[in-house]
Amino acid sequence: MKALCWEGTNKLRVERVPDPEIRNSGDVIVKVRASAACGSDLHLLGGYIPAMEAGDVLGHEFLGEIVEVGPGVRNRKVGDRVVVCSFVGCGNCWYCTHDLWSLCDNTNTNSGITQALWGSDVGACFGYSHALGGLAGSHAEYIRVPFADHGSFPVPDGLDDDLAAVFASDAGPTGWMGADLGGVGPGDVVAVWGAGAVGQVAARASVLLGAERVIVIDRIPERLRQAREHMGVETLDYTKTDVGAELRELTGGRGPDVCIEAVGMEAHSPGPEYAYDQIKQQLRLQSDRPTALREAIQACRKGGSVFCLGVFGGVVDKFPLGALMNKGLVFRGAQQHGQRYIPELLDRIARGDLPTRHFATHPMTLDEGPEGYEMFKHKRDGCVRPVFQF
Incomplete structure (x- = not known):
């Protein structure tokens, strides 16, 4: 599949990478429909976040359709159109059960890095360096979503606009x-x-x-x-x-x-x-x-x-x-505890209480990703957010 990859400081390239596969029973595979560039991605682009490796797939704010589910998934099914929280929570540790989802004890498999930096490990985040779990990001045609029963949220039927709903993934919460x-x-x-x-x-x-x-x-x-x-x-x-x-x-x-x-x-x-x-x-x-x-x-x-x-x-x-x-x-x-807020925010976006569609000033294809990030970084052409559509 195609994906937008980090290749070094201020270097991005669209590459072919392996398709994701189910690894654990709670995983789902999502066919990405919209993936927004986020201001915090610019810190990765500029080389300010440690533990990036050439070929890492960027992106953590996304929406898509579930195309495969693991045997342990109970609340999601193939065909669901979902917004996925950028931070992954297991749903069972002390922090998740206290609604502190981005502090999950169990999702960051590289916790030693953040323990050295901050004194404790935090949860994993899609596409945000090996310090935060090394998960592949959403600027790709498909993505593996762990603990999907806790981190993916069906988009209300009345909210048809992917370019509005996608911001319930990260910027909204x-x-x-x-x-x-x-x-x-x-x-x-x-x-x-x-x-x-x-x-x-x-x-x-x-x-x-x-x-x-x-x-x-x-x-x-x-x-x-x-x-x-x-x-x-x-x-x-x-x-x-x-x-x-x-x-x-x-x-x-x-x-x-x-x-x-x-x-x-x-x-x-x-x-x-x-x-x-x-x-x-x-x-x-x-x-x-x-x-x-x-x-x-x-x-x-x-x-x-x-x-x-x-x-x-x-x-x-x-x-x-x-x-x-x-x-x-x-x-x-804090990093966002999205699982606490996303369902309410999707309803608010659907009702018009929380406008978000205007953030997506530059919808574009994934092939235009390097150009989109360059425009976003330098605030050219009135770019507030590029959003890659599939």
């Missing part, structure tokens, strides 16, 4: 989790750093959870426009204003109640801190650029909540721990 676990409630003022798909969903989730005011911060005009037009929130262009001062002005001097960082390890800034972080990252003196996260912590009101949705891989410099402690902030972060 990631963004929703940020608002939910960040503690957004009625009357809150929420600030979201990053107006990509994840940031926009976090903003829309905040509205639906009762926030009085939601402000999204970015610099890309098409993303800011989408946030205003589709999600119904306010926006700030951080290249044209002092974000901290603007947020204080909008909140009577306090700062937002909840700050959600949806950017991650390659954050941009117009200030000198960007050059500082960029140089240290390129010299491997730090692994991540935390510009947006620093700003979120500084901007949050005393006693407020900061949630880190953006992907970070290792260590950062100049982390404002003093602000976090002395301001009495609640700080949380």
